[in-house]
Each structure stands twice: as C-alpha cells, then as structure tokens.
Amino acid sequence: MFKPLPMKQVLIQLLLDDLPQASLTLAELGSFSPNSADEYAESFPNIPGKQYRDRFQQARSRLQKIETHVQLTPPGKSLVTHVISDAELEQTNEWLGEVWERCSAYEEHFRRLTDEAHMLDQLEQALDNFSSLNIDLALLHGERLFLDLHIGMLPSTHVPQLKEAIGLADYLLFSYMENAGHTHVIIIGPKSNRENELSSVLDTAGFHALEIPPELQDEPGRIRQDLQLRRQSLDLEKQQREEAMSACADELRPTLEQCRDVLIMAEPLVAMEDAARSVGELAIITGWVPVKTLPTIEAELRRTLTHPFSITATTPTREQHSQVPTFLPTNWLTAPFSSLVKQYGIPRYGEINPTLVFAFSFIAMFGMMFGDVGHGLVIVLAAWLGRNKLNSFTPFVICAGLSATLFGVLYGSLFGYEHLFHAIWLPPLSDPLYMLSMALLWGVGFMVVISLLYIHNRLVSGELSHALFDTNGVVSITLYLSVLGGIYNLYQTGSFGVAPASMSIVTLLTLLAFKLIETHATPGERMLVATIETFETLTGYISNTLSFLRVAAFSLNHVALAIAVFTLADMMEGTGHWLMVIGGNLFILILEGAIVTIQALRLEYYEGFSRFFSGDGKEFTPLTLSLEGLK
Amino acid sequence: MNNTINQAYLKTRASVMAGQLIDATEVESYLHTPLQQLEKMFGLEGLSERGLSDAELNRTIERGLINTLMNELSILLRPLNGSARDILIYWSRKFELYNLKALIRGKLHNLPYDQIRESLHILPALISLPHEQLLRTENVPELLRQLEQTPYEGIARQARRVFEEKNESFSLDVTIDHRYYTGLLKHARACDSAEQPPLLRLIGSLIDRQNLPWLLRYRLNYMLSPTETYYLMIPSGRQLQSDLLKQLVNMQEIEQMLEALPAPLNDHLGECTNIMEVELAMGERLSYQARRCLSFSPSAVTRALAYLMLRELDLKRVFAIIQGRVLKLDEALIRQAADINTEVRHV
Structure with a gap:
C-alpha cells in the first residue's frame, strides 16, 4: 500500500508457434508489461510478425477512419478470445479496405456536392451580375468564326500571372467580379491553332467555365427557378447520400464490430514489438510482472499453450530500478x-x-x-x-x-x-x-x-x-x-x-x-x-x-x-x-x-x-x- | 522587427554563425578528414559504427543535419516577432514540402507504406505534418482530403485541382513549388518597409535560380507551350523579370536563351551547354549573392535568411560527403555529389 508492488523481470522461452497464444493470454491477464529484449538480440536476432504488424496497422487505421462514419458500440467485456491467424487478419484487413473504399467514395462524393453547391452560389452571383449589364448576351453564345471566347472563374491569386501568360498567345483577360477568393473573368482572343495551348494553361490555372443561358435576358425568373431546382436537387442528393450511408452503416455495423474484436485479439502480438524475439522455431518474450501475479501467469500459460515453455523470473537489482515500471495499486477510494x-x-x-x-x-x-x-x-x-x-x-x-x-x-x-x-x-x-x-x-x-x-x-x-x-x-x-x-x-x-x-x-x-x-x-x-x-x-x-x-x-x-x-x-x-x-x-x-x-x-x-x-x-x-x- | 537592439543582436548572431559556414578548402578537406572526426563535427557521433542499412543511414544523416539547421533557426527566431519571424518559419517549411511531394508521389505510384515513410524527413512539430495519418491514406484524393485539415490547406486545394485536371505528379510538384515561392514573396511583402527591398532581392535571387532551369526544362524537355511555361514561372525574380521571361519562353534554343540573359548573368552562364550546368551555375550565383547579403545587408532578417540558405547548401554538401564516405564510394563520385569540382568557378 505504501510502496509500488514488487516486480519481477520475466523471460518466457517458448516455441514460435505458441507466441500469438502467449501474447493473447498475457493480454487477457492484464498484468504483463512487455519490455524490449535487446540484450538477447544476438541469440534471438529476429523480431517476428513484421507482416502481421503491418497488416494490423493498416486494418486499424482503416477501422479508425470508418468509425468517423459508422458509430460502433463499445467492445463487450466478455470477449470470447481466440488467436488471430495471419490469414484471418488479412481477410479482415481486406474487408475493411473494401468498406473504407465505399466510405472514401462517399466522402469524395460529398465533397464534390459541397463544391457544386459553392459553384451554384458563384453562378447565381454571376447571373445577377450579367442580368444587370446593358449588353446583348446573345453575343456570348455559340461558336464564332474569328473569336475564341471563354467565360468563367478562377482563384483570384492566379489572375495576374494568367493574364500575362495568355497575353503571349494574344488573348485578353477581363475580370468583372470578385467573390470569396474567386475572380469571374472573360477571356477573349483571335481564333487560331493556339486554342489547345490556351485550354492547357486554363486547366493549370484552375479555370472553371460558366454556362450563360441564352434566355438570360428574356427570362431571368425562369433561370433563377432553374438554379433553385438545381440547388434543391443537390440538397436532395446530399440527403439521399446521407441516408444511404446511414443505412449502409446499420448494415455493416455488426460485421465491423466483429472486425474490431478481431483487431483487439490481434493487438497483443503487435504490441509485443521487440519484447518478443525469435530464432528458428524458438522464441522469447521479456517483460515485467507484479510478483503476486506470477503464479497465475504461469498457470494460465500452462493451460493455454500447446507446447512446453519455460518461465524465468528475476528480481531486479538496485541498479536496474530505474528500468522497472512502477505499479501503484489502487481501489475505488484511492x-x-x-x-x-x-x-x-x-x-x-x-x-x-x-x-x-x-x-x-x-x-x-x-x-x-x-x-x-x-x-x-x-x-x-x-x-x-x-x-x-x-x-x-x-x-x-x-x-x-x-x-x-x-x-x-x-x-x-x-x-x-x-x-x-x-x-x-x-x-x-x-x-x-x-x-x-x-x-x-x-x-x-x-x-x-x-x-x-x-x-x-x-x-x-x-x-x-x-x-x-x-x-x-x-x-x-x-x-x-x-x-x-x-x-x-x-x-x-x-x-x-x-x-x-x-x-x-x-x-x-x-x-x-x-x-x-x-x-x-x-x-x-x-x-x-x-x-x-x-x-x-x-x-x-x-x-x-x-x-x-x-x-x-x-x-x-x-x-x-x-x-x-x-x-x-x-x-x-x-x-x-x-x-x-x-x-x-x-x-x-x-x-x-x-x-x-x-x-x-x-x-x-x-x-x-x-x-x-x-x-x-x-x-x-x-x-x-x-x-x-x-x- | 523595428527594435534596434534586436536588429543589432540578430546581425551579431548571424555574423557569429557565419563563422560556421564552410568554404571550398574546408569542403575539400572533409574528403580526407577522419570519418569519426567529421561525424563528431556535425553531431553524428558513432554513425559509421552502428551498422545501419543504407536507408537508415540516409535518414539518420538527414535527420541530424536538419536538426542542426532547425536548432540554428530556433536561435535566430528568438529576437524576432511578427512578420520577420513568420518569413523564417515559412522558409523552413520547404522541408515539409519535400515530404509532401514524397507523400503525393508515393501515393500516386502506390508505393508501400515503409518505402514512403523512409523518404520523409523528421521535422519539428512547428512545421511538421501529421505523417502517420497521411501515410495511412490509401490514394491521392484521400491524402488531399486529409491535407485540407492541416495548415497546408491552400496548397492541398490547389494541388487537388491540378490532380483532377492533370492527374500526374509533375504538375503537382510544380504547383506546390509555385505556391511555396509565392507564399515566400507574400511573407516578404508583409515585412516592414525597411526590410522589404533587401529581402525581396534575396528571395528574387532564389526565384531566379528556380525559374531559369525550369524554364529550360519546360520548353526544351517537356515541350510545353510558351504560354504555359510562362504561367508556371514564379513572378518577381531579381534579374529574370517578367518581360525577359516572356522573351525567353518564346525562344527555341538553349544558346539563344542564355545569350538573351542580361549581364553579368549571361557572362556567368555563357559556358553552360546543358540544363544541369545552368542549374549548378545558378546555384553558385545564389550562394554568392546570399554571402553578400549575409555580410552587407542592412536588414537583420535578410542576413538571417541568407545564413540559413547558405547553411542548408553547406549541410547538403556535408551530407553527401559523409554519406559517400560511410558507403565507401569512389572519391570522384563523392566530389560530384558534393559539387566540389565546380567550387572554383568565379561569380
């Protein structure tokens, strides 16, 4: 009570095949703290499970990302455990990959819808602007024999450089409106074989062409109504996507929770890192355990491992005290x-x-x-x-x-x-x-x-x-x-x-x-x-x-x-x-x-x-x- | 920075630090200095004895040298505040942009996690991206979505547009560089009016060094049109200003382009016959101009920036020498990597 629990450093020698089960058993007991087995690096040069760890990390990352879309219930306390094989982990990882691909596509689509809504805002403002101009908008339409004309918008920061650049191809740029970091421009130049050159530079500059409806001057009310309809359809699509994602989440949730449990059971082996080493078919695990839990650990390992193993516990010397972890036992009051x-x-x-x-x-x-x-x-x-x-x-x-x-x-x-x-x-x-x-x-x-x-x-x-x-x-x-x-x-x-x-x-x-x-x-x-x-x-x-x-x-x-x-x-x-x-x-x-x-x-x-x-x-x-x- | 004491302090600091810069003779001597002594000089003690793999070695040396540079940056930042401080921090973001390019390239080519991770610099939190999170993304759009949640949001948005239009890493690299240098100019223009002219001259030299080789590459190697090449140039160079760039992009031959350069640039580049030589010569010219700024600039922050630029060049050369020597490469190869043979060229 007045001192941290006495600890022992343990060295578990076992067969490599038993390593996953031993890690799982130790995690279930919750009283083993892995410690780097560097001092055995010469005799046991390998750190097993590299591929397993990589797969686990990828699967866990995928699950974390999926969890931003699909709320999972917290893991149950009574998990029926089993060793997760490489194949099972691989299968879980692949399935999570497929689910994440769906979620990612949803994110991307949602992002596109948000961009489109932003474009609609810009278009509405452009149309407001055009409708107040005293010019014949019919002139802005259709193919012209001698003139190449582009109307659109691009990030405002790109305008000066683009203006100078297209000047080299004899094009002129006029800006007529600036809004939310975007400038609305009209680009005009002679028809020639330099149109491709222009379209390439416009792409690089992030130019978005704007559609100017021919009936703008005659029926502004109808255009506005069209825009409203497009916005409503965008909102509807967003809502449908959200509902689809929610339905998909409900459908996937049970399997995702199973995957989460698989990862929970796979993690102990991953968390061992260099506390587990191997050579040939032999492996070792090193770490710290509270003295009082040592008999339980030994008994539990004896019950769960299929092959013989040996466990050696040593009391840390005074010089080693700085390396020993401190276990402060607590109860509800302390x-x-x-x-x-x-x-x-x-x-x-x-x-x-x-x-x-x-x-x-x-x-x-x-x-x-x-x-x-x-x-x-x-x-x-x-x-x-x-x-x-x-x-x-x-x-x-x-x-x-x-x-x-x-x-x-x-x-x-x-x-x-x-x-x-x-x-x-x-x-x-x-x-x-x-x-x-x-x-x-x-x-x-x-x-x-x-x-x-x-x-x-x-x-x-x-x-x-x-x-x-x-x-x-x-x-x-x-x-x-x-x-x-x-x-x-x-x-x-x-x-x-x-x-x-x-x-x-x-x-x-x-x-x-x-x-x-x-x-x-x-x-x-x-x-x-x-x-x-x-x-x-x-x-x-x-x-x-x-x-x-x-x-x-x-x-x-x-x-x-x-x-x-x-x-x-x-x-x-x-x-x-x-x-x-x-x-x-x-x-x-x-x-x-x-x-x-x-x-x-x-x-x-x-x-x-x-x-x-x-x-x-x-x-x-x-x-x-x-x-x-x-x- | 308008505080006279801080100006004086920073100038003194930069002058003292300038004593660490290495000249041609010193670089030459590093080829034969005992390796352990060389490692010790640059805080890389025991490197050659650790039996590291080539990739680990690269990372360790790079990390050590970047740490050196970042430590010196933090010393130079101490007396600075506001826009002067921001510009030095912004300059150091270039290292994170190397990482960003490596990440994008890696994702574009579906490289494995470990391979991309090995190519990333480890940087201080001040300028670092959440590498682990970005490494775990599974394609470029997802990477860009994640980037949009970081201070590199602006770059990410622009990069996304280019990726969607062009879908290749070259355009993304160009966009990122363009954005970085434009940002550097913007930060310089935000500084005090007294600091601006010398800062813009120094950054102009940096932009010239970037612009000329890339102009030659875009026009002669990638066969881009004059319009697109000009658009990809970073504005506000020191000697290569917009009118000159407009002339250059309309030319077809490297000789013609080099002849059209103003004096003394044309003299200095007159003997160059290929883009690589132009790049080296422009690097030397930048180094010469930065050294002049470090010694004579009336602006303390310009001196500090000049020092950092020179120190980075030095450390890159040292990196090449140490790496080459640990790997026991041929001396001629190390000389080439550390740019030692061209050191005597006059500027």
Whole structure:
C-alpha cells in the first residue's frame, strides 16, 4: 500500500508457434508489461510478425477512419478470445479496405456536392451580375468564326500571372467580379491553332467555365427557378447520400464490430514489438510482472499453450530500478488521489507510494481551511447527486466534504453561523494566533514527514550520501529542527540555546562540505554555488513551513467571508435577508471551495512532492485487450 | 522587427554563425578528414559504427543535419516577432514540402507504406505534418482530403485541382513549388518597409535560380507551350523579370536563351551547354549573392535568411560527403555529389 508492488523481470522461452497464444493470454491477464529484449538480440536476432504488424496497422487505421462514419458500440467485456491467424487478419484487413473504399467514395462524393453547391452560389452571383449589364448576351453564345471566347472563374491569386501568360498567345483577360477568393473573368482572343495551348494553361490555372443561358435576358425568373431546382436537387442528393450511408452503416455495423474484436485479439502480438524475439522455431518474450501475479501467469500459460515453455523470473537489482515500471495499486477510494499524484509524476520503482500520504494530508488540509458542517454536507450531497459525472472522483469530493464537516464540528460552524452549537475545539476567529501556530506546527510535521520519505527513497536507491547529507537528508532535517528549536527557545527564554546553536552550526558546516564535494566547478565558483545552495536549503525549509500559514489563514478567511455575508444580510429584511444568506453561502461554497482546493494541491505539489520524489518513474503499462496500445 | 537592439543582436548572431559556414578548402578537406572526426563535427557521433542499412543511414544523416539547421533557426527566431519571424518559419517549411511531394508521389505510384515513410524527413512539430495519418491514406484524393485539415490547406486545394485536371505528379510538384515561392514573396511583402527591398532581392535571387532551369526544362524537355511555361514561372525574380521571361519562353534554343540573359548573368552562364550546368551555375550565383547579403545587408532578417540558405547548401554538401564516405564510394563520385569540382568557378 505504501510502496509500488514488487516486480519481477520475466523471460518466457517458448516455441514460435505458441507466441500469438502467449501474447493473447498475457493480454487477457492484464498484468504483463512487455519490455524490449535487446540484450538477447544476438541469440534471438529476429523480431517476428513484421507482416502481421503491418497488416494490423493498416486494418486499424482503416477501422479508425470508418468509425468517423459508422458509430460502433463499445467492445463487450466478455470477449470470447481466440488467436488471430495471419490469414484471418488479412481477410479482415481486406474487408475493411473494401468498406473504407465505399466510405472514401462517399466522402469524395460529398465533397464534390459541397463544391457544386459553392459553384451554384458563384453562378447565381454571376447571373445577377450579367442580368444587370446593358449588353446583348446573345453575343456570348455559340461558336464564332474569328473569336475564341471563354467565360468563367478562377482563384483570384492566379489572375495576374494568367493574364500575362495568355497575353503571349494574344488573348485578353477581363475580370468583372470578385467573390470569396474567386475572380469571374472573360477571356477573349483571335481564333487560331493556339486554342489547345490556351485550354492547357486554363486547366493549370484552375479555370472553371460558366454556362450563360441564352434566355438570360428574356427570362431571368425562369433561370433563377432553374438554379433553385438545381440547388434543391443537390440538397436532395446530399440527403439521399446521407441516408444511404446511414443505412449502409446499420448494415455493416455488426460485421465491423466483429472486425474490431478481431483487431483487439490481434493487438497483443503487435504490441509485443521487440519484447518478443525469435530464432528458428524458438522464441522469447521479456517483460515485467507484479510478483503476486506470477503464479497465475504461469498457470494460465500452462493451460493455454500447446507446447512446453519455460518461465524465468528475476528480481531486479538496485541498479536496474530505474528500468522497472512502477505499479501503484489502487481501489475505488484511492483511485482519484492516485490520478492526482500521477498528474505530478510517477514515483520510481522502490520509492514510497505517495498516494496515501497525499490523500490523508489533502483531506485534512481541505477540512482545516473549509471547516463548516453545512458546507461540508452540501459538498457531500452534491458529490453524491453528481456521482455519474464525477465518476471515479466521487469519493475524492465526498472525503473533502466529510473533512469539512468534521472540522466544522470542531470549529462550531454551520453555514457560517457560529452560535448554533458549541465548538468542540474552538471557532478560528476567537484566537487567530493560536490557529496560526497550529498551522505552523502542521507545516513542521508535514516537512518532517516529507524529509523522512526523501531519506527512505534515497536509501532505497542506494544513495546513502544523499540520504544523509543532501538537501532534505538527515543533516538537513537535523539543521531544520535545531534551528526551529533555537527559535522556540528564543521566543520562550530570550536565548537561542547552546545545544540548538552548536547543532545548527555543525549541520550547516556538514551540509556546506557536502555541497562543496558535490559541486563540480572552479574553486571560486564551487565555493559560491555551495554557499548559496546551503543557505537556500535552510531558507527553503523556513519559507516552505511559513507557506502552511495559509491553512490557518483560509480557515479565518472562511469565517470572515461568512461575517461579511451576514453583515450584508442583516442590512436587509425578510426574503432579502434569506436570499443574501443563501446567495452568500453559495458564493463561499463555489469560490472559496475552488480556491481552497487549489491551495491544498499547491501545498502538496510544491511543498511536498517536489521534495521527495522526482516523478520520473515509468508507469506499469500492461498488455490488455483493447485497441489503444499499452495502457 | 523595428527594435534596434534586436536588429543589432540578430546581425551579431548571424555574423557569429557565419563563422560556421564552410568554404571550398574546408569542403575539400572533409574528403580526407577522419570519418569519426567529421561525424563528431556535425553531431553524428558513432554513425559509421552502428551498422545501419543504407536507408537508415540516409535518414539518420538527414535527420541530424536538419536538426542542426532547425536548432540554428530556433536561435535566430528568438529576437524576432511578427512578420520577420513568420518569413523564417515559412522558409523552413520547404522541408515539409519535400515530404509532401514524397507523400503525393508515393501515393500516386502506390508505393508501400515503409518505402514512403523512409523518404520523409523528421521535422519539428512547428512545421511538421501529421505523417502517420497521411501515410495511412490509401490514394491521392484521400491524402488531399486529409491535407485540407492541416495548415497546408491552400496548397492541398490547389494541388487537388491540378490532380483532377492533370492527374500526374509533375504538375503537382510544380504547383506546390509555385505556391511555396509565392507564399515566400507574400511573407516578404508583409515585412516592414525597411526590410522589404533587401529581402525581396534575396528571395528574387532564389526565384531566379528556380525559374531559369525550369524554364529550360519546360520548353526544351517537356515541350510545353510558351504560354504555359510562362504561367508556371514564379513572378518577381531579381534579374529574370517578367518581360525577359516572356522573351525567353518564346525562344527555341538553349544558346539563344542564355545569350538573351542580361549581364553579368549571361557572362556567368555563357559556358553552360546543358540544363544541369545552368542549374549548378545558378546555384553558385545564389550562394554568392546570399554571402553578400549575409555580410552587407542592412536588414537583420535578410542576413538571417541568407545564413540559413547558405547553411542548408553547406549541410547538403556535408551530407553527401559523409554519406559517400560511410558507403565507401569512389572519391570522384563523392566530389560530384558534393559539387566540389565546380567550387572554383568565379561569380
């Protein structure tokens, strides 16, 4: 519970034929994390399944693309598994290819319809433009004996270059309208054998010819009606296409879901990558497993594999710890806290699992800063009502609410009213200095615990000198406590005291000596860096401890806000008074609740986590039956 | 960039970095420098000892050199903001356009996934396309549909039109290049009025180098009409301006075209007899003009751009030498690939 699960590195030696089944079994168990078998590369030079992987990747990509058109139901939990052969995967891939071809054709067609609708817009505007011109439009029609005439549109950016280019073939370009990045143009030139030359350059320039109906001048209403009809037919076609696609999706869905299941079962072998190697008919799989799951894995492999195999498990040496993945076990209660720890980082293998320390201290600090029975119970109720939205974070919010309730009982506060029942401890505002000193004591305790965790983590990593002498090590914590003791003496008796003073000087000098040894630089720079770092260690402890004053400050702030709300409420009467009380309490709940959460997290991350764990561990990512790679 | 301090800083930066540019003697010396030392000089330590396949070797060297260039670009970008910053970033997009062309060509010819992937440069996220997603497309229209969801939307739309009309990779390549250089000009014109003239001169030289060999190819090899050839030219070259281009596209012989060039370009290209020589000579000319910009341009961003252009040319040559030496190719071949023999040509 306080440490990541102990892990073993396993080497499974088996026949190549059994490799797919072994991968599938390991994925079903969900407690094997593959690890590159590079050290066996000489004896087992091949990484099997290249073609299988390529096929899988293509099939998965096709399925992902198809899923943008066909919504699939999430995969069932009780999947009846079997090994997916190369042939079955190939068949699935080919079928998905055919389906994707249909979807792609649909996308392309839909795209064409959208372009056509855009063209219709352009045409409508062109016709508007032409109908207002005072020219004989009949002249723009039909073949002419001496004149080559083109009317159309092209991207505006191409117009200047095209104008100059066709000038070389004695053509002229006139633009008469610009709209949405397109320019409408008339191109005119003498009839000659250069028409092909022109049509080629027009194609390159993205020229689209526009039809000018001969009856435009006589029957503009009818033309407009035609355009309307074309637009309606376009919309109808779009709608029909969508319906056809939807019908097609309904028809294909069951088979697509089967294909998805095939890919889920094929993925474990693909996800092995270079954790599986082979030579001839022999293969190996290497990876990490939690010690407690080892017997199950062995038994399950024995049950499912048809040929003999051997499994060797070794305990990682201290030097290998940086390579070992960290498995932080969670349950429904600790899962949200574990998620927040992971937001900061993953502890290295062997280091203390900070989840419980985090959970306890966060809940306690939230309650201390937000102590109110009424507010706490509202939070609990809200979390319960919103449990479907909060999901795994429901226990987190409920715990925070219960903590606020408990401290509310200690502070004697109910929705800001402090006279409704007697405080078991004391109302914060009755003795602010006492509250501040309690917060300081909490801070000192927190810092000591954090330093002890650091010392433990360094000892686990075999870094004895750091555990003893580094910032947060034994010497530092002794220095911190002796300085605190001295300050307490000074406050109580007016003198720092010989024992704390001598202890402070000795530990300070020891720390300085260690920093001098650890710093690699020129003598002057070394002295400067070591001195600054030594004093920074001391000032860091002091300032981080003072940071915990905010715990008391927010408890006072909570009461002060309540007083402000009641003062405003007392200025009103009847409904206004109660509306103010309710509104003010909501304000406190939402605004101060958010601030207190952020402050508590800040204290955890900055004053706590940054001191004792680096967060650069590797999370245990077991093979699972899913399409999302290693989880 | 109108901040005097930033201008001074960037000029100094570019000058300091210019010390890394290699001259003819240095390039020559790389042919005989111990390979391990050469690899170390360009951040490719242990390359020859890793037993990489030819394709892996290509990718590793390319990736290393592009990384070098991108790191230097990020240093030069630091004091820049707005349009000056945009133009340097836009210039670096050319590497992603190489990828785009490789992707389109690969899809057009139905090349396998691995083969296309091996030909792609790995680039920083700032300019990189979603390669994996694009590689998984199954034909050019689908690739273009995917591209329309990226910052290369404009290029994709234009490329789609060309693909639908012409359905071949040459036209797509031309369209992409055209669009890129037009974009570069547009970015230059968006810069401060003080920066614009030197920037446009430098980009004009770059466009000249692109335009002339392609004009010769379109007219003499692909037999395109004068009209279409002119349309495919990038406007706003430095010496090859529109009137001259119009004359050139109407000519039929390479000698006639080279004679029609203005001085000193015609002197410099006078001895060329084929398109390859013209291309090399134009490359040298660009290199000469970029070096002048790097030393004397009043615009800091022009100096930075000139430095990047020169550095890219240098790194390409180094790439050719290292690659040739790791593969134990003949020295003459390496010289040819690294353009060493032509280095002494006067500009």
